[in-house]
Amino acid sequence: MTIMSTNTASTIERRIPSSHAGMPEDDRLKLVADVEAYCRELRPIEEICYLEHRFNEAIVELARKYDLMGMSVPREYGGRGADALTYVRALARINREGNGVRTFFSGQTSIGQYPIMRYGNESQKSHYLPRSCAGECILAFGLTEPDAGSNPLEGTCTFRREGDMFLLNGVKYLISNGSICDAVIVFAFPEDKTGSERRMSAFIVDTAGDTFESEALHAKPGMYTSDTAMFEMTDHPVPVTNLLGAEGNGFRIAMHTLISGRLSVAAGCLGAIEDCLAEVLIYARKRRQHGKEIGKHQLVQEHIAMIEMMRATSDAMIERAALAKDLSDRHPGDKELLAEADFRVAQAKFHAANAACEAADRAVQVFGGRGWSELYRPMRHLQDVRVCRIYEGTDEIMKLKIAARLLGKDYEAFS
Numbered sequence: 001m002t003i004m005s006t007n008t009a010s011t012i013e014r015r016i017p018s019s020h021a022g023m024p025e026d027d028r029l030k031l032v033a034d035v036e037a038y039c040r041e042l043r044p045i046e047e048i049c050y051l052e053h054r055f056n057e058a059i060v061e062l063a064r065k066y067d068l069m070g071m072s073v074p075r076e077y078g079g080r081g082a083d084a085l086t087y088v089r090a091l092a093r094i095n096r097e098g099n100g101v102r103t104f105f106s107g108q109t110s111i112g113q114y115p116i117m118r119y120g121n122e123s124q125k126s127h128y129l130p131r132s133c134a135g136e137c138i139l140a141f142g143l144t145e146p147d148a149g150s151n152p153l154e155g156t157c158t159f160r161r162e163g164d165m166f167l168l169n170g171v172k173y174l175i176s177n178g179s180i181c182d183a184v185i186v187f188a189f190p191e192d193k194t195g196s197e198r199r200m201s202a203f204i205v206d207t208a209g210d211t212f213e214s215e216a217l218h219a220k221p222g223m224y225t226s227d228t229a230m231f232e233m234t235d236h237p238v239p240v241t242n243l244l245g246a247e248g249n250g251f252r253i254a255m256h257t258l259i260s261g262r263l264s265v266a267a268g269c270l271g272a273i274e275d276c277l278a279e280v281l282i283y284a285r286k287r288r289q290h291g292k293e294i295g296k297h298q299l300v301q302e303h304i305a306m307i308e309m310m311r312a313t314s315d316a317m318i319e320r321a322a323l324a325k326d327l328s329d330r331h332p333g334d335k336e337l338l339a340e341a342d343f344r345v346a347q348a349k350f351h352a353a354n355a356a357c358e359a360a361d362r363a364v365q366v367f368g369g370r371g372w373s374e375l376y377r378p379m380r381h382l383q384d385v386r387v388c389r390i391y392e393g394t395d396e397i398m399k400l401k402i403a404a405r406l407l408g409k410d411y412e413a414f415s
């Protein structure tokens with residue numbers, strides 16, 4: 001069986017304006033090289049796993065090997081200290097290998113390590129960050145429940161305190177890395193409170209023990225090589241020291257974390273578009289019909305031009321979103337900077353997710369009958385990126401956020 005693909009050189013390097021780079025140049029170049037080496041070594045394994053519809057253990061093993069388990073975690077905690085722009089470019093490069101591969105890193109870093117970095121106390125940071133950066137602790141983010149998706153406030157997971165432990169109960173659903181994680185950020189409500197006292201809290205939950213049961217979810221049309229799971233907690237004990245942030249502050253922590261997660265989804269979509277473009281350029285020059293290369297037919301050129309426009313517009317929106325998020329992260333108390341980051345990231349996520357779906361669809365079209373096959377990369381991207389219009393906030397929720405920012409807080413349709 002021949003798997004058709006190409007693995008062209010990384011473009012992360014040339015697309016980071018030096019004026020934006022917030023990490024030492026040597027560190028950045030080393031990270032870029034490690035990401036490239038990771039992607040090249042992973043690709044042949046990933047392609048086989050994808051075709052066999054099975055989890056790819058090499059995604060994690062090679063991430064350990066190339067020291068990519070904590071790309072944006074500060075060096076003092078064992079990470080690579082990547083600035084926001086370098087990190088999103090790295091995610092874009094990784095997503096060329098598949099949306100499932102990138103989703104693992106988002107679960108680990110963008111929505112796993114990020115809330116610990118931002119809201120964890122010193123003891124939580126020094127316990128979880130170095131271990132997770134070393135690859136000894138896989139992380140996940142557990143907000144969604146069977147009956148609470150777009151509105152997490154409808155969640156029913158609960159906690160109660162007994163001595164120096166919280167006991168957590170309930171089910172979390174559709175969680176990336178959910179059955180492979182060693183610790184997960186869980187959001188739950190106090191068991192005995194109602195009304196305005198029923199405020200969500202966040203916990204760092206170790207998954208060991210028979211009070212935490214997880215199950216991988218396999219009925220998905222794509223992203224076969226990564227883990228999507230549900231888990232159930234039954235009086236699952238969590239030390240009180242693992243409360244993340246202040247009690248009752250969980251909704252805020254979840255919303256801030258989702259800004260980080262959405263940016264990672266947008267970056268991933270850019271990578272999928274880049275890969276579709278690379279594949280299409282090769283195929284359109286090679287495949288001949290009607291006596292010439294199909295790339296010489298104007299209607300095929302229209303597909304190529306549109307994929308390039310999807311790439312260029314997504315790239316620009318992601319860059320400005322990353323810079324806005326970076327600025328907000330550096331001024332955590334500034335509400336206006338946070339609102340602007342939220343707005344720009346929502347725009348970038350909405351645009352890039354839809355652009356990736358269109359770009360992948362056009363790439364499949366250029367490949368003709370071969371395109372409609374998992375043997376070729378465009379179809380794999382088409383299957384994988386569809387979920388980007390759903391997870392970390394649906395298209396509809398992104399539109400509501402964008403409109404509310406323009407109209408004003410009184411117009412928030414989801415409040």
Ligand SMILES: Cc1cc2nc3c(=O)[nH]c(=O)nc-3n(C[C@H](O)[C@H](O)[C@H](O)COP(=O)(O)OP(=O)(O)OC[C@H]3O[C@@H](n4cnc5c(N)ncnc54)[C@H](O)[C@@H]3O)c2cc1C
Nearest residue numbers: 141142143144149150174175176228390391392393394396
């Ligand atoms: C592969 C995968 C991985 C995931 N990973 C994670 C993870 O790691 N952690 C995690 O916590 N979650 C994760 N999720 C869950 C994901 O974030 C949710 O699926 C998503 O937020 C939507 O929630 P829902 O599925 O419950 O849909 P619902 O909220 O039930 O929405 C259904 C439809 O109604 C629309 N809708 C809902 N409310 C409104 C409104 N007010 N106005 C207009 N339209 C509305 C939605 O846009 C959507 O079209 C993952 C999901 C998938 C598929």
